[in-house]
Every structure is written in C-alpha cells, then in structure tokens.
Amino acid sequence: MSSTATVILTFLLITIVCAQTNRCYSCASGSLNRRWGITQLRASKTIVFDTQQTKKCKDINNEDSPYLVNCTGACMDLIFQDPDSLNQAESDDLLYVRGCHSELTGVTQTQGINLQNNEYCEYDATWNTFKCDGTMTDTEANFRLCTGDKCNNHKGVDGTGICAHTSVTDRQCFECEKVNGECRNKKRDPASRKSKKYCTKSYTKLDGTNTYYVTQSNSDINLYYVPNFCTAARQTSTPIGGLTVAHGQVVQCVCSDQDRCNNSPIRAFISSSLLIFVSFLFK
Structure with missing residues (x-):
C-alpha cells in the first residue's frame, strides 16, 4: 500500500471513530433539576428528570425507554452520594446522571478516547461538591465513559476493579x-x-x-x-x-x-x- 493510501485510510478511520454514534440513556435524578450546579456538568436539553412517580434513572436495565438518545461519541454516567443526605445505608441517597459525554461536558475530541473493553471508570471517595446551603462537602462518586448502545446503565458507587484506576x-x-x-x-x-x-x-x-x-x-x-x-x-x-x-x-x-x-x-x-x-x- 502506498504512503498516500495509508494516510487516506488513517484519516477515514479517525473520521469513523469521531463520528461514532451510540444509543445512550439520557436522564437524571429528579432532585438535580433544581440544583444542577452540584453535578459540575453543562445543562442538557435531552436530559429527562425523574419524578416522584417515575424514579427509573437509577434502575435502568438495558431496556428500550424514552430516555434513549443518539450520541455522537461516548455515553457517560455520574453517580454520587447526595451531599445533602450523606447516609450510605440508603440507596436513595445516590444521585444519577446519564447522557452524552460531549453534550454534558463540551468535549468534542472523541478520537482521543481509548476505552479498554469499551469502558473507562474513575472513583473518588471524597469528591468535592456543594450542599444546598452553598458549603462544600466531600461525597463518594463514580464517573464512567462507555461505548455501545445502552452501555451507561451502571448502578451504585464502586471503587474496585476497573474503577480503581491508577495510571x-x-x-x-x-x-x-x-x-x-x-x-x-x-x-x-x-x-x-x-x-x-x-x-x-x-x-x-x-x-x-x-x-x-x-x-x-x-x-x-x-x-x-x-x-x-x-x-x-x-x-x-x-x-x-x-x-x-x-x-x-x-x-x-x-x-x-x-x-x-x-x-x-x-x-x-x-x-x-x-x-x-x-x-x-x-x-
């Protein structure tokens, strides 16, 4: 293969990666609707917030749902303890955000994302965020990126395995x-x-x-x-x-x-x- 053909092929492969489309869940815990700032993410037009009657964002399990959207690039989820209700014994104390990584962060360099086994995870035992009264506090959190349809369906906060990222x-x-x-x-x-x-x-x-x-x-x-x-x-x-x-x-x-x-x-x-x-x- 000539050098020119190699360059063209490489360009096409990068373009394909950049344009990769995934079907991602796009939703968030209902209480975040009035305090989105604690997520440290951008506002999203596609996010559907849970209501008292439909607390389904945390319980998504690979099914089709109105939460599914097309994302250019990776899917993501952010799961963290509610800073205003830090009680690890209660699962409702966990807050969930799922969606398109590029939309929620403004990052468009999707070609730089190299996910081992189509997933990347980080864990922080003392993630800094704000309580409703404006004071900062530490809370346990997971951030995950993934590629593949309906991949951002993780549950709970985990500091082991792939999430114990140390590189x-x-x-x-x-x-x-x-x-x-x-x-x-x-x-x-x-x-x-x-x-x-x-x-x-x-x-x-x-x-x-x-x-x-x-x-x-x-x-x-x-x-x-x-x-x-x-x-x-x-x-x-x-x-x-x-x-x-x-x-x-x-x-x-x-x-x-x-x-x-x-x-x-x-x-x-x-x-x-x-x-x-x-x-x-x-x-």
Missing part, C-alpha cells in the same frame, strides 16, 4: 475558596493534603453583579476525560460557598500536567476562542 500520577493541588480574588476558608497547605490525580479550578460570575467566585480543589475523577481542559457554560441554581445561591456564568477547569497546576491563570488552561468568551464574562 494517572497523583498531584498536589491548591485548595481555596475565593470571593473577588480574596481567599476564604483556605484549607491546609498542599504539602500536607492528600494528593489526588487532578487539580480543579472553577470560576463563577454572578448575574447583575461584579462578584466572582473561584474554587480551587482536587479530584480523583475527571469528568472531561481529556487533561488540561476548561468548559464555559451558563448555570442556574448554582450553590456557591459563602454566597447566596444565584444564577451566573461558570467556567470549570481541570489539569494534571504538574503539581499545583490549578494556581495558573485561566489563560493557561484554555483555547484562545474560549479565553475571549471568558474574558468578556469576567471583565
């Missing part, structure tokens, strides 16, 4: 909550804090004010899968520590290339096009 180097990260650049509720120095695989940083600009809120933390799960990534989106019903729950613009970033990488300016995380958008939000 990513642990990093020391800054942990701080800032309002208008001033650190509040600063946690221990990174050197004395348990390291995790990823450093995170989020920015929230509150509607109708000049107030912005920054959270620096760490995580053992990366909802975007790709390293050193940011996504910008509008959020509603977003709890933020020390401030009233409000609507606003949110930028969320993750990095893992070096220790304390979440102390970098936002421009070090993101593309020039997104930087222009973010600069407008936070000017």
Whole structure:
C-alpha cells in the first residue's frame, strides 16, 4: 500500500471513530433539576428528570425507554452520594446522571478516547461538591465513559476493579475558596493534603453583579476525560460557598500536567476562542 493510501485510510478511520454514534440513556435524578450546579456538568436539553412517580434513572436495565438518545461519541454516567443526605445505608441517597459525554461536558475530541473493553471508570471517595446551603462537602462518586448502545446503565458507587484506576500520577493541588480574588476558608497547605490525580479550578460570575467566585480543589475523577481542559457554560441554581445561591456564568477547569497546576491563570488552561468568551464574562 502506498504512503498516500495509508494516510487516506488513517484519516477515514479517525473520521469513523469521531463520528461514532451510540444509543445512550439520557436522564437524571429528579432532585438535580433544581440544583444542577452540584453535578459540575453543562445543562442538557435531552436530559429527562425523574419524578416522584417515575424514579427509573437509577434502575435502568438495558431496556428500550424514552430516555434513549443518539450520541455522537461516548455515553457517560455520574453517580454520587447526595451531599445533602450523606447516609450510605440508603440507596436513595445516590444521585444519577446519564447522557452524552460531549453534550454534558463540551468535549468534542472523541478520537482521543481509548476505552479498554469499551469502558473507562474513575472513583473518588471524597469528591468535592456543594450542599444546598452553598458549603462544600466531600461525597463518594463514580464517573464512567462507555461505548455501545445502552452501555451507561451502571448502578451504585464502586471503587474496585476497573474503577480503581491508577495510571494517572497523583498531584498536589491548591485548595481555596475565593470571593473577588480574596481567599476564604483556605484549607491546609498542599504539602500536607492528600494528593489526588487532578487539580480543579472553577470560576463563577454572578448575574447583575461584579462578584466572582473561584474554587480551587482536587479530584480523583475527571469528568472531561481529556487533561488540561476548561468548559464555559451558563448555570442556574448554582450553590456557591459563602454566597447566596444565584444564577451566573461558570467556567470549570481541570489539569494534571504538574503539581499545583490549578494556581495558573485561566489563560493557561484554555483555547484562545474560549479565553475571549471568558474574558468578556469576567471583565
């Protein structure tokens, strides 16, 4: 085979991977409808929220249902303990989000996703998220990616097997909550804090004010899968520590290339096009 033919074939194969379509479940626990911000995901037009009468998102079992949608790229599910009801003995304390990974995260580099046995899983025993009163807390969580029709039907939180993913180097990260650049509720120095695989940083600009809120933390799960990534989106019903729950613009970033990488300016995380958008939000 000539070199030209090889290049063309390679391009076609990559295109096929990028355009891969899966039938994925797209649903979420009903209580997340009014506090979507705690998921750290983008809003989705295809998500169907459970009601008191139809609590089926957690119990999906490979059947056809109105929750099924066509996704370009991988399916995902995020399962975590309800931060406002941390009682491990009750299965209802687990919150579920299922859907298209690209739609929920803004990640379009699907060709970079290499899933062993069509699945990828991460587990965090102390995942940082917000309670309804805006304070941060630790909760147990699983994040999974998968390819194949109806594959995102996992149940429960599991820290064993494929979910005990250890190929990513642990990093020391800054942990701080800032309002208008001033650190509040600063946690221990990174050197004395348990390291995790990823450093995170989020920015929230509150509607109708000049107030912005920054959270620096760490995580053992990366909802975007790709390293050193940011996504910008509008959020509603977003709890933020020390401030009233409000609507606003949110930028969320993750990095893992070096220790304390979440102390970098936002421009070090993101593309020039997104930087222009973010600069407008936070000017």
